[in-house]
Amino acid sequence: MMLCEICHKNEATIHMQEIHGGEKKSLNICSECAASHKIVGSDVDGLNLAEMLYDFSSKMLASQGKNSDDSALFPSFPLNVDGSLICGECGWDMEAFRGTGRLGCAKCYEVFAPLLQEAIASMHKGVVHVGKELSLSKKRSGRTSKRDLRFEIALLEAELEEHVRREEYEEAAAIRDKIKTIQAKIKTGRKRGKN
Amino acid sequence: MNSGQVDKLVAKRVGWLADCGPDDDISISTRIRLARNLLDFPFPIQADEAVLKSVALGVKTAVRDSGALKSPVVIEMEDISDVDGGVLVERRLISGELLQRPVGAALLLDGEESLSVMVNEEDHLRLQTIRPGLALSEAWNAINEMDDRISSGLNFAFDPFLGFLTSCPTNVGTGMRASVMLHLPALALTGHMDTLTQGVAKLGLAVRGMFGEGTGNLGNICQISNQSTLGESEEDILKRLNAVITQVVNHEKNARSKLLETRENFLLDSVGRAYGTLKYAYSISSQEALNSLSMLRLGVDLGLVKSVDIHDVNELFILVQPAHLQKNAGKILSSKERDEVRASILRSNLRRAE
Numbered sequence: 098m099m100l101c102e103i104c105h106k107n108e109a110t111i112h113m114q115e116i117h118g119g120e121k122k123s124l125n126i127c128s129e130c131a132a133s134h135k136i137v138g139s140d141v142d143g144l145n146l147a148e149m150l151y152d153f154s155s156k157m158l159a160s161q162g163k164n165s166d167d168s169a170l171f172p173s174f175p176l177n178v179d180g181s182l183i184c185g186e187c188g189w190d191m192e193a194f195r196g197t198g199r200l201g202c203a204k205c206y207e208v209f210a211p212l213l214q215e216a217i218a219s220m221h222k223g224v225v226h227v228g229k230e231l232s233l234s235k236k237r238s239g240r241t242s243k244r245d246l247r248f249e250i251a252l253l254e255a256e257l258e259e260h261v262r263r264e265e266y267e268e269a270a271a272i273r274d275k276i277k278t279i280q281a282k283i284k285t286g287r288k289r290g291k292n
Numbered sequence: 293m294n295s296g297q298v299d300k301l302v303a304k305r306v307g308w309l310a311d312c313g314p315d316d317d318i319s320i321s322t323r324i325r326l327a328r329n330l331l332d333f334p335f336p337i338q339a340d341e342a343v344l345k346s347v348a349l350g351v352k353t354a355v356r357d358s359g360a361l362k363s364p365v366v367i368e369m370e371d372i373s374d375v376d377g378g379v380l381v382e383r384r385l386i387s388g389e390l391l392q393r394p395v396g397a398a399l400l401l402d403g404e405e406s407l408s409v410m411v412n413e414e415d416h417l418r419l420q421t422i423r424p425g426l427a428l429s430e431a432w433n434a435i436n437e438m439d440d441r442i443s444s445g446l447n448f449a450f451d452p453f454l455g456f457l458t459s460c461p462t463n464v465g466t467g468m469r470a471s472v473m474l475h476l477p478a479l480a481l482t483g484h485m486d487t488l489t490q491g492v493a494k495l496g497l498a499v500r501g502m503f504g505e506g507t508g509n510l511g512n513i514c515q516i517s518n519q520s521t522l523g524e525s526e527e528d529i530l531k532r533l534n535a536v537i538t539q540v541v542n543h544e545k546n547a548r549s550k551l552l553e554t555r556e557n558f559l560l561d562s563v564g565r566a567y568g569t570l571k572y573a574y575s576i577s578s579q580e581a582l583n584s585l586s587m588l589r590l591g592v593d594l595g596l597v598k599s600v601d602i603h604d605v606n607e608l609f610i611l612v613q614p615a616h617l618q619k620n621a622g623k624i625l626s627s628k629e630r631d632e633v634r635a636s637i638l639r640s641n642l643r644r645a646e
């Protein structure tokens with residue numbers, strides 16, 4: 098018996114294959130997971146792995162109605178002529194993402210974040226990186242890690258306390274705003290997978 | 293020049309098979325790969341030729357300057373023949389995918405075949421270390437250090453929340469894929485491979501054949517690797533993998549002693565027939581050769597066959613594969629010719645070994 102590669106619980110009864118850059122990739126899943134990914138019976142053969150892992154249909158629609166309720170979910174990235182997502186940095190679009198399940202550049206992780214979140218959660222043990230960080234020497238390039246951000250908050254909080262103690266409320270308010278901005282940065286970063 | 297580099301490799305024993313590792317009768321080798329990308333360039337899948345070439349140049353320069361590889365060799369995929377490419381795949385130094393991307397694709401390799409970097413595969417860099425036996429922490433220390441050195445000269449794409457950004461989201465986070473190649477003939481003989489595969493999958497690890505997906509348990513060799521790369525530290529992933537491998541190795545050991553105790557004749561018969569086939573056949577398919585080598589290897593491990601050295605058997609697993617056969621023959625061979633050349637190599641190597 099082969100286990101379903103999505104839930105790792107049920108027997109995999111649906112076997113899909115895709116030729117990818119000359120390499121054959123396969124996905125073996127159970128009928129339940131197939132159903133939950135909106136795959137039915139005879140449709141399976143024509144679909145690819147990306148289609149299985151990412152729930153395109155509903156999210157595509159959502160992206161097109163982005164000016165209504167979903168503006169929070171879909172930040173203001175440029176859209177393709179047909180209204181679908183496209184990466185302004187490298188030109189990777191919905192169709193390319195759909196066809197390969199891969200991304201075109203680092204920026205794509207922001208652009209396609211709404212589609213990636215669930216898929217990443219189902220692929221991995223967690224959704225936040227807890228492993229190796231880039232070495233300290235790399236931090237000067239302006240990119241900051243969540244560890245840096247938390248450290249920054251800790252420093253600012255100490256400063257804030259000091260101002261409050263000295264009853265310098267204007268300065269204290271300014272620092273409080275700063276802290277809020279960083280906290281929002283951490284939060285949106287967690288939500289959209291990028292700070 | 294490049295072809296000469298592959299010639300030099302073929303003349304040597306396979307690095308990760310040459311030395312004895314701990315527990316190497318069952319755990320054949322340990323491999324760790326790290327996926328890394330440059331922040332300022334699109335991933336290879338979306339890069340044009342000019343970008344691929346400048347990425348290749350930048351990576352090669354940074355790797356050379358970092359001193360991460362001892363007496364490094366550079367092999368450009370553009371310059372090598374199909375057979376040479378196949379040889380590199382069979383020695384597990386590159387993936388088949390690297391061969392599919394000829395522009396700017398290269399292999400950087402240290403003199404001992406233990407550390408390497410694939411350039412412009414699915415990601416800009418795939419760092420790799422491969423060593424004999426079960427040696428996850430040793431492999432991690434080596435590749436971690438190589439990563440530190442190389443990263444000081446390059447601007448890696450790293451996100452505070454998602455970790456190292458990779459072309460495929462299945463690798464995001466640590467970008468680490470660790471795998472151990474295991475020889476499990478007794479579990480196969482006693483019909484336990486399916487149970488094992490299921491059990492391991494339940495623990496979130498993947499089981500694959502030695503020769504890629506869909507090859508089943510050819511030669512009773514499989515690879516167990518981590519699936520998840522995000523939400524767990526490298527050390528935790530490796531600990532979990534190590535614990536599972538240790539259990540699998542124990543199961544195999546138990547299955548071996550049980551076979552010796554209760555079905556000695558069956559075991560002797562299986563090993564003896566395999567040895568005979570390898571020593572006397574004049575034409576042998578890849579599948580039959582690998583399965584027979586597996587039985588012979590079991591016989592050597594258990595001390596049933598004393599005249600053959602385990603290293604010679606290990607080496608034959610690689611030498612009987614198509615690209616090595618053709619490289620050593622010095623020409624392209626038809627499938628029928630390969631079966632004959634394979635048999636002849638097995639005959640002469642095993643007689644020499646005795």
Ligand SMILES: [Zn+2]
Nearest residue numbers: 101104127130
């Ligand atoms: Zn399932």
Ligand SMILES: [Zn+2]
Nearest residue numbers: 184187202205
């Ligand atoms: Zn992009």
